[in-house]
Amino acid sequence: MPTLATSSSLPLTRRFLATRTFSTSAAAAAGYSTTVKMARSALDEVTDTGAFDRSPSTFRSSVSSDASARFPAVPGRYHLYVSYACPWASRCLAFLKLKGLDHAIGVTAVKPIFERTKEIDDHLGWVFPATADEEPGAEPDPFNGAKSVRELYEIASTNYAGKPSVPVLWDKQLKMVVNNESSEIIRMLNTEFNGIAGNPGLDLYPVHLRAPIDEINELVYDAINNGVYKCGFAKKQGPYDEAVRRLYEALDKCEEILGKQRYICGNQLTEADIRLFVTLIRFDEVWILAGKEVLQIIL
Ligand SMILES: N[C@@H](CCC(=O)N[C@@H](CS)C(=O)NCC(=O)O)C(=O)O
Numbered sequence: 623m624p625t626l627a628t629s630s631s632l633p634l635t636r637r638f639l640a641t642r643t644f645s646t647s648a649a650a651a652a653g654y655s656t657t658v659k660m661a662r663s664a665l666d667e668v669t670d671t672g673a674f675d676r677s678p679s680t681f682r683s684s685v686s687s688d689a690s691a692r693f694p695a696v697p698g699r700y701h702l703y704v705s706y707a708c709p710w711a712s713r714c715l716a717f718l719k720l721k722g723l724d725h726a727i728g729v730t731a732v733k734p735i736f737e738r739t740k741e742i743d744d745h746l747g748w749v750f751p752a753t754a755d756e757e758p759g760a761e762p763d764p765f766n767g768a769k770s771v772r773e774l775y776e777i778a779s780t781n782y783a784g785k786p787s788v789p790v791l792w793d794k795q796l797k798m799v800v801n802n803e804s805s806e807i808i809r810m811l812n813t814e815f816n817g818i819a820g821n822p823g824l825d826l827y828p829v830h831l832r833a834p835i836d837e838i839n840e841l842v843y844d845a846i847n848n849g850v851y852k853c854g855f856a857k858k859q860g861p862y863d864e865a866v867r868r869l870y871e872a873l874d875k876c877e878e879i880l881g882k883q884r885y886i887c888g889n890q891l892t893e894a895d896i897r898l899f900v901t902l903i904r905f906d907e908v909w910i911l912a913g914k915e916v917l918q919i920i921l
Pocket residue numbers: 662663664665678679707708709710711746747785786787788789802803804805
């Protein structure tokens with residue numbers, strides 16, 4: 623169980639410097655050195671008040687256990703594109719493994735650091751390696767030969783101008799994005815593929831726990847999962863301070879609950895634990911540095 627420890631703070635000016643260093647080093651890694659204008663990425667999702675404001679995911683179709691559905695849950699038809707750096711993609715990977723679906727739905731991971739996605743503009747995003755041995759864990763796109771996740775979205779939707787994010791649940795047959803919203807993908811993996819799942823009896827969103835799961839999810843999403851982004855991408859001191867305050871309040875609340883019971887919603891593992899875990903496991907390694915959540919580390 624996580625223990626919260628130590629305390630310090632980082633002024634906004636230093637955070638800006640850290641952010642700038644991050645962008646320019648990403649640009650340098652991508653092979654060009656001018657000031658980077660990030661297009662269509664999380665860095666654009668900042669309001670006039672300086673607060674991070676995540677835009678909703680675009681592709682929201684569902685795979686169904688109904689064989690006559692547009693996207694029926696059959697083995698081998700769907701593919702999951704992920705980044706191992708991404709907590710939202712990691713939720714889906716956890717469900718894939720826990721439900722015993724890895725034989726039915728393949729996975730391809732992108733390279734861990736953003737690179738330039740095209741020569742014609744400045745966009746930085748997820749890219750595939752050119753060969754399987756270029757980057758441990760990452761692989762070229764096996765189905766479309768796409769160089770980047772952006773290209774995948776453009777195959778699915780010619781004029782796509784949104785954020786080319788992972789995870790992507792891809793339909794190999796129709797060559798399109800079924801869904802790019804992890805909270806929905808995990809629900810599909812939980813219930814719709816049970817006919818072909820190795821572990822169909824595992825229900826991570828059981829009916830009798832839905833109310834407490836929904837309640838915890840709301841807190842954890844807003845203050846922790848998305849909260850670390852609100853800290854990291856805030857461009858003004860006020861929204862940053864507010865996000866940090868809510869983040870640590872929510873962590874304290876989870877700490878209190880987990881001090882009394884094994885799982886966040888009682889005595890069994892649910893999706894709420896997984897949604898919390900994927901952010902916590904990255905907290906000290908990623909968010910303390912990239913998100914500047916500097917009040918306390920989790921040991
Ligand atoms: N709502 C999406 C969010 C996914 C998301 O934000 N993914 C990030 C990686 S952690 C991404 O791919 N960002 C691309 C970018 O910012 O350009 C989900 O939960 O699936």
